[in-house]
Amino acid sequence: xxxRLANTWRLTLNEKNFIKTALLSEIRIDGRKPxxxxxxxxxxxxxxxxxxxxxxxxxxxxxxTAKFVQPYRDRPNEGTLTIYPEFSPMADPSxxxxxxxxxxxxxxxxxxxxxxxxRAVDTESLCIVAGKLVWAIRIDILILDNGGNLVxxxxxxxxAALMTFRTxxxxxGGEDGQEVIIHPPEMRDPLPLILHHxxxxxxxxxxxxxxxxxxxxxxxxxxxxxxxxIATVNANGDICAIQKAGEGVSQRxxxxxxxxxxxxxxxxxxxxxxxxxxxxxxxALQKIKRExxxxxxxxxxxxxxxxxxxxxxxxxxxxxxxxxxxxxxSYASKILMLRxxxx
Amino acid sequence: xxETAMEVDREDGRSQNQLRPLxxxxxxxxxxxxxxxxxxxxxxxxxxVYGPKAGTKKNxxxxxxxxxxxxxxxxxxxxxxxxxxxxxLKRTLESVCILTVNPNTTTSIIVQVVNDDGALLxxxxxxxxxxxxxxxxxxxxxAVAICCCVAKSGYVILDPTKLEExxxxxxxxxxxPNSVHSVLPEGSLRVEGEPIENGIITSVxxxxxxxxxxxxxxxxxxxxxxxxSDFLRRNLQQQSTDSSKxx
Numbered sequence: 250x251x252x253r254l255a256n257t258w259r260l261t262l263n264e265k266n267f268i269k270t271a272l273l274s275e276i277r278i279d280g281r282k283p284x285x286x287x288x289x290x291x292x293x294x295x296x297x298x299x300x301x302x303x304x305x306x307x308x309x310x311x312x313x314t315a316k317f318v319q320p321y322r323d324r325p326n327e328g329t330l331t332i333y334p335e336f337s338p339m340a341d342p343s344x345x346x347x348x349x350x351x352x353x354x355x356x357x358x359x360x361x362x363x364x365x366x367x368r369a370v371d372t373e374s375l376c377i378v379a380g381k382l383v384w385a386i387r388i389d390i391l392i393l394d395n396g397g398n399l400v401x402x403x404x405x406x407x408x409a410a411l412m413t414f415r416t417x418x419x420x421x422g423g424e425d426g427q428e429v430i431i432h433p434p435e436m437r438d439p440l441p442l443i444l445h446h447x448x449x450x451x452x453x454x455x456x457x458x459x460x461x462x463x464x465x466x467x468x469x470x471x472x473x474x475x476x477x478x479i480a481t482v483n484a485n486g487d488i489c490a491i492q493k494a495g496e497g498v499s500q501r502x503x504x505x506x507x508x509x510x511x512x513x514x515x516x517x518x519x520x521x522x523x524x525x526x527x528x529x530x531x532x533a534l535q536k537i538k539r540e541x542x543x544x545x546x547x548x549x550x551x552x553x554x555x556x557x558x559x560x561x562x563x564x565x566x567x568x569x570x571x572x573x574x575x576x577x578x579s580y581a582s583k584i585l586m587l588r589x590x591x592x
Numbered sequence: 593x594x595e596t597a598m599e600v601d602r603e604d605g606r607s608q609n610q611l612r613p614l615x616x617x618x619x620x621x622x623x624x625x626x627x628x629x630x631x632x633x634x635x636x637x638x639x640x641v642y643g644p645k646a647g648t649k650k651n652x653x654x655x656x657x658x659x660x661x662x663x664x665x666x667x668x669x670x671x672x673x674x675x676x677x678x679x680x681l682k683r684t685l686e687s688v689c690i691l692t693v694n695p696n697t698t699t700s701i702i703v704q705v706v707n708d709d710g711a712l713l714x715x716x717x718x719x720x721x722x723x724x725x726x727x728x729x730x731x732x733x734x735a736v737a738i739c740c741c742v743a744k745s746g747y748v749i750l751d752p753t754k755l756e757e758x759x760x761x762x763x764x765x766x767x768x769p770n771s772v773h774s775v776l777p778e779g780s781l782r783v784e785g786e787p788i789e790n791g792i793i794t795s796v797x798x799x800x801x802x803x804x805x806x807x808x809x810x811x812x813x814x815x816x817x818x819x820x821s822d823f824l825r826r827n828l829q830q831q832s833t834d835s836s837k838x839x
Contacts, residue, residue: 295634295707306622310706314667337664339640339702341623346662346702389667391704393638394621468623 258342260472268473272461277470279305283463284509287398289517291409291524297439298414302406305467306396308340311388311406313414318385320376328375328383330365332357334390334403341395341468352399359492360390360404363448363481367489370411371443377419377429384416386442397467400479404450405521412525415439447521448489449514453478453506455498462502464509478503480510484518602749602756604633609812611738611751611819616718616827618726624702626727630719632751634709639719641727643699656691657699663716664704677703677713684717684737684767684794690730699729710754711739713765713796718820725828734770734824735793736817739763740809742801748808750816762799764806766813768792770821790814 268278275283287305294301298313320327334357336349344350364370375384388410390403418437422430454466455476466474476495482488488507606612612633621627624640631637648658661681663674685701701723703716714737721734741752741760749756757763769788792810801809 294636295709299707308621312667333667335664337702337704338642338662338700339621339624339627339638339664339704342642342645387667391664393704395623 260469264469265473268469269456272456272463273458277463279467281465283461286465286513286517287467289405289520291405291521293409293413293524293528298410300406300409300413301393302402302409304396304398304402304405304465306394307398307402308392308394308396309399309402309406310391310393311403311408311410312391313407313410314387314389315384315414315416316387317377317382319381320379320383324372325380326376326383327372329385330361330370330372330388331385332361332364332388332390332407334360334392336392339394340392344392344395355492356390356400356403359400359450359479359481359490360388360407362490363404363450364407364411367446367448367481367483367487369444369446369448369483369489371445374443375416378421378427382429386411386414395468397469397471398452398465401450401452401465404448404481405517408444408447408449409521409525411442411444412521413441413528415441446483446485446487447518448481448483449517450479450481451510451513453480453510455496455502457496459499459502462506464513478506480507482507482510482514484511484515486511604753608747608749609816611816612753614820614823616722616824618722618828618831624723624727626723626725626729628719628722628726629706630715630722631707632711632715633753634707635711635715636706637712637715637719638704638706639716639723640702640704641699641720641723641729642702643727643729644694644697645700646697648696648698652698654696657689657694657697659685659689659691660698660700661685661720662700662702664702666705666708677716680713680794680796681717681720684735685720685724687793688721688731688733688735688769689724690732693730699724699727708754710752710757711765713737714739714767717767717794718824722824722828733772733788734821735767736770736820736824737765737767737794738813738816738820739765740813742799742805742809746805748805748812750812760799762797762801762805764795764797764801764809764813766792766810766817767794768814768817770824771818773825 271278277283281287290303292301293299299310301308301310318329321329334349334353336344336353338344338346370386375386377383388407390407392399392403417434417439418432419429420432422428452465454463454470454474455461455478456473457475463470474495476498478491478493480488481490615631616628618628620629621640624642626641627639629636629638644657648654649660652658659682661678663678663681665674681701681703701720703720705712717735717737724731739751741749741756741763743749744761752760752763769791772788797806
């Protein structure tokens, strides 16, 4: 018990007073102005649907995967979307391994409300066979470094990952028209998810003095602030979700914050779209390289695939092998299950 | 008789003994006391170190420092393979760190898999060592890890990708101490007449291989670990000449 207390990170009283006093003169300890966001940088991983966002010192990774499930009974033609936030102990000395605390749960709920309840992700397009087979999208949010304002960074990571995620194209076929055929990416392009709008979360911190409001607090400011509001808005000016906790704040301040949030959301949306565009064009270039080698002889394709004259069937074989490695449950066994259930 | 001149057709065009491109960076996280990112080709692992923290766990010896490893897979639940990796990492790092310097403390190492394309455990061990160096935890020497595979036809390849690992008859993860450049006289650092880098810290094998195959893997692995040690040394020396972390 003593050991755990000794290991928790705490701000000293002097530091807390310094932060509060500086804010009264509109000075923040990292040199920003009160309504200035930190720099956002978005990087993508090797596979589709993996994005890493750095918001100042905060670092969050979003990973999107999909698998086949049976739909819920009351929503037979909609796919599902679930968010799994993970507060890794590497991000903060106070995060414990194993079950994450309530702040992880809250983060998951806020992002979930922004994405699912506001219908940002089109779940009806995830349906393959109504009532039997739909895609279940799983978003894992890994917090790698807690520099403050995890919700905003995690939201951006989830959006960037969703925008670059691709599901393989499926069609119905077979003798009875009930078999699901999954097309490998070399045959048919995998499909992106349909996103109607991009809900962006913006966090505001309130301090004891009513006039002191900051946007995008860092972890030192988070330890000092008295209240917090997370507004999930999109670039069209719609408010998707609001979460407010802590000290009471007047209505006037709330309205000002919402106006500011919509402006900031427009900027961030532009940034995300630009990053995704750059990634997509690079991906298209790589695909062109791969396709031209299909025709030629033993020319090296991109990183993992060197093609030889053996033809397309080997390619499919290799892809099916990789499919088995990518997903935990292989697609082939799911097709078998579907066939069995229809007999 | 080992066919050393055999031409092996690897998918990405590497030769039998060629490693994938290595990349390593230290001090990438701000809250952690030490952090490192290690990538071999497409396999990428992130390691963070917090410590030494006060107190040891219940079943650990309080007269020594204790090492705790937390392995985080890319997605999904933590299961038995993750627990096994944690145990192997813990035992390897316990033999590398000097545990008597800070008794009754716990050093936590958190390993996060960013991408898995074969040779995951060796990458994690290398990343963890770099993170420990970044945190300033006292160590006797570094641990250098490599993966060797044995194919059905008998040839041995180093640093396989995930597809290659799946196709091989057997593979072995080997961890060696790094090569030593010392100012002390030649004979003093030898253990029982052999130089330190000929020792082996950890060996984990999967699949069936003959004894000869295993010794051949050790030999190849040892040769590769010299190259890896050089890479580590260059990387660490370069970063230490950059401005210090003070302030």
